[in-house]
Amino acid sequence: xxxxxxxxxxxxxxxxxxxxxxxxxxxxxxxxxxxxxxxxxxxxxxxxxxxxxxxxxxxxxxxxxxxxxxxxxxxxxxxxxxxxxxxxxxxxxxxxxxxxxxxxxxxxxxxxxxxxxxxxxxxxxxxxxxxxxxxxxxxxxxxxxxxxxxxxxxxxxxxxxxxxxxxxxxxxxxxxxxxxxxxxxxxxxxxxxxxxxxxxxxxxxxxxxxxxxxxxxxxxxxxxxxxxxxxxxxxxxxxxxxxxxxxxxxxxxxxxxxxxxxxxxxxxxxxxxxxxxxxxxxxxxxxxxxxxxxxxxxxxxxxxxxxxxxxxxxxxxxxxxxxxx
Amino acid sequence: xxxxxxxxxxxxxxxxxxxxxxxxxxxxxxxxxxxxxxxxxxxxxxxxxxxxxxxxxxxxxxxxxxxxxxxxxxxxxxxxxxxxxxxxxxxxxxxxxxxxxxxxxxxxxxxxxxxxxxxxxxxxxxxxxxxxxxxxxxxxxxxxxxxxxxxxxxxxxxxxxxxxxxxxxxxxxxxxxxxxxxxxxxxxxxxxxxxxxxxxxxxxxxxxxxxxxxxxxxxxxxxxxxxxxxxxxxxxxxxxxxxxxxxxxxxxxxxxxxxxxxxxxxxxxxxxxxxxxxxxxxxxxxxxxxxxxxxxxxxxxxxxxxxxxxxxxxxxxxxxxxxxxxxxxxxxxxxxxxxxxxxxxxxxxxxxxxxxxxxxxxx
Numbered sequence: 001x002x003x004x005x006x007x008x009x010x011x012x013x014x015x016x017x018x019x020x021x022x023x024x025x026x027x028x029x030x031x032x033x034x035x036x037x038x039x040x041x042x043x044x045x046x047x048x049x050x051x052x053x054x055x056x057x058x059x060x061x062x063x064x065x066x067x068x069x070x071x072x073x074x075x076x077x078x079x080x081x082x083x084x085x086x087x088x089x090x091x092x093x094x095x096x097x098x099x100x101x102x103x104x105x106x107x108x109x110x111x112x113x114x115x116x117x118x119x120x121x122x123x124x125x126x127x128x129x130x131x132x133x134x135x136x137x138x139x140x141x142x143x144x145x146x147x148x149x150x151x152x153x154x155x156x157x158x159x160x161x162x163x164x165x166x167x168x169x170x171x172x173x174x175x176x177x178x179x180x181x182x183x184x185x186x187x188x189x190x191x192x193x194x195x196x197x198x199x200x201x202x203x204x205x206x207x208x209x210x211x212x213x214x215x216x217x218x219x220x221x222x223x224x225x226x227x228x229x230x231x232x233x234x235x236x237x238x239x240x241x242x243x244x245x246x247x248x249x250x251x252x253x254x255x256x257x258x259x260x261x262x263x264x265x266x267x268x269x270x271x272x273x274x275x276x277x278x279x280x281x282x283x284x285x286x287x288x289x290x291x292x293x294x295x296x297x298x299x300x301x302x303x304x305x306x307x308x309x310x311x312x313x314x315x316x317x318x319x320x321x322x323x324x325x
Numbered sequence: 326x327x328x329x330x331x332x333x334x335x336x337x338x339x340x341x342x343x344x345x346x347x348x349x350x351x352x353x354x355x356x357x358x359x360x361x362x363x364x365x366x367x368x369x370x371x372x373x374x375x376x377x378x379x380x381x382x383x384x385x386x387x388x389x390x391x392x393x394x395x396x397x398x399x400x401x402x403x404x405x406x407x408x409x410x411x412x413x414x415x416x417x418x419x420x421x422x423x424x425x426x427x428x429x430x431x432x433x434x435x436x437x438x439x440x441x442x443x444x445x446x447x448x449x450x451x452x453x454x455x456x457x458x459x460x461x462x463x464x465x466x467x468x469x470x471x472x473x474x475x476x477x478x479x480x481x482x483x484x485x486x487x488x489x490x491x492x493x494x495x496x497x498x499x500x501x502x503x504x505x506x507x508x509x510x511x512x513x514x515x516x517x518x519x520x521x522x523x524x525x526x527x528x529x530x531x532x533x534x535x536x537x538x539x540x541x542x543x544x545x546x547x548x549x550x551x552x553x554x555x556x557x558x559x560x561x562x563x564x565x566x567x568x569x570x571x572x573x574x575x576x577x578x579x580x581x582x583x584x585x586x587x588x589x590x591x592x593x594x595x596x597x598x599x600x601x602x603x604x605x606x607x608x609x610x611x612x613x614x615x616x617x618x619x620x621x622x623x624x625x626x627x628x629x630x631x632x633x634x635x636x637x638x639x640x641x642x643x644x645x646x647x648x649x650x651x652x653x654x655x656x657x658x659x660x661x662x663x664x665x666x667x668x669x670x671x672x673x674x675x676x677x678x679x680x681x682x683x684x685x686x687x688x
Contacts, residue, residue: 152574153575161585216585216610219582265686268683268684273687274684274685280685286681
């Protein structure tokens with residue numbers, strides 16, 4: 001005797017969607033300085049979206065009205081979904097540029113991979129990453145004391161001003177842990193956890209009791225990664241450790257196993273992954289290669305980009321290489 | 326046989342010590358001269374550098390003897406006499422109340438003073454050899470034992486002098502110039518304008534006893550007691566009075582950044598400033614009334630000196646020097662590109678891949 005034939009449920013697990021986010025105000029206030037020119041910023045958008053959508057045909061953009069006007073109306077990038085949820089950040093401190101990303105993370109309801117504008121996926125992410133609760137670019141290890149991350153300084157600032165600290169942060173900092181997760185790509189399948197992490201990070205930044213600390217710290221643009229990358233690592237470590245957590249057992253699968261792997265050209269090539277991290281965005285040779293690549297592979301988008309720039313601002317600042325069409 | 330009196334042990338004038346030479350006939354006078362010289366040095370040192378009064382212990386208490394009779398008890402302790410003699414009381418002493426009441430004079434004073442003095446007791450008599458001036462053998466004490474005597478008296482001794490007013494002391498400490506026409510310092514109030522008197526009065530006052538109509542002690546007054554504070558006591562007192570830094574958190578900062586830090590310590594209340602070395606500017610943000618910590622905002626210049634450095638907390642109670650307390654703040658190297666606004670690791674940390682990013686060659 002046989003029982004009823006089991007229903008074959010559709011396989012919903014696994015990352016099938018690529019997401020980008022763009023909060024226009026931080027870019028206008030300071031982030032544009034990170035690129036050789038505004039044109040190259042737009043060219044990166046073109047290349048990032050078009051390379052990723054070859055592997056993840058479902059694409060989403062979380063932005064504000066100005067961002068949608070630039071990326072969708074101006075460049076004509078082919079997103080399947082466009083959300084202007086970041087309009088809710090009107091009035092927020094643009095120094096907290098990471099709020100745009102965190103809001104985008106929190107808004108996701110199905111597995112996803114979020115890509116930074118300066119990330120180009122030449123290959124699809126490994127299947128294990130796509131199936132993981134959380135995915136990220138690579139772990140970053142740093143000395144707890146005297147690093148580009150400075151959790152202790154923020155911890156003291158908040159405590160001294162009677163601010164609010166998330167449980168995961170308190171637990172992680174008390175162990176003086178010096179590990180973060182670089183989020184050039186970030187996402188995963190455990191939407192509940194990601195929502196909790198992003199929501200906690202947003203609350204951490206926006207909490208009224210913490211504003212005194214932030215005001216006193218002053219320049220904090222470089223510290224955004226503390227709330228995105230360091231706090232992400234704290235959340236994963238905390239919930240992976242505590243059996244009573246609803247996210248017990250959560251883990252992150254990274255594209256690279258270490259900082260060193262990520263910066264090893266052969267390994268980046270094997271992974272089919274480019275991230276114009278940090279100063280790479282201001283490197284003229286790379287900027288020219290970026291322009292050449294976009295002009296060659298996505299000529300219509302390239303032309304649309306130039307037209308958009310002509311309509312909206314002065315001429316491009318860097319001339320492409322000779323072979324550029 | 327003559328017994329020396331403690332009144333002989335007053336601080337003397339000119340001092341001389343023996344000078345020995347070959348084939349010298351050394352007499353008792355020569356040897357005693359040396360003792361006298363060094364003992365007088367100690368007395369002067371005690372009296373002029375430390376003062377006169379109770380150093381420690383010598384508490385005056387009320388108790389009962391084994392038969393239940395009331396008595397005044399003096400605990401062990403140490404004092405310096407008005408003449409500079411060390412007075413050591415090794416064990417608890419008791420004065421029967423009967424003896425105390427006998428101190429009451431014909432005027433029926435109700436206030437008595439328990440006092441202490443230095444004594445010397447001759448010991449160990451030995452026969453002397455006959456000589457031209459002493460044809461028959463006699464006895465001489467070969468030792469003098471330092472001791473003490475307790476008594477109660479009705480007149481307050483003044484050998485240790487009056488305590489100057491605190492205001493006078495302060496002005497005197499800070500006095501660094503005076504007009505030629507200015508009158509000489511008032512020796513009655515300026516403690517160091519003249520050397521302290523060391524008159525014939527040998528007593529150190531331990532306490533005053535107030536007796537009621539029935540002869541029972543109604544109060545023990547220590548206000549009449551002069552004290553000689555030991556260096557250890559003064560150090561403890563300073564430790565309890567002066568501001569002190571115990572920690573700073575975080576104990577490090579990076580060139581070219583702004584940060585908050587908590588300076589932990591004791592008696593830091595009402596701090597006016599926190600001063601670091603060149604390149605680090607601190608501003609006090611908040612501090613509680615109890616003086617337990619100060620929240621400071623620090624701006625570390627791009628070219629601030631690297632490495633550990635001390636800092637000072639300036640308070641109305643004095644200046645707390647962090648280095649003296651074993652606390653330092655360390656300035657770490659500036660991170661090239663840090664704070665440029667992109668939230669990424671400084672380029673320097675990427676080594677050779679600073680400009681190529683990750684997989685830049687794939688473009």
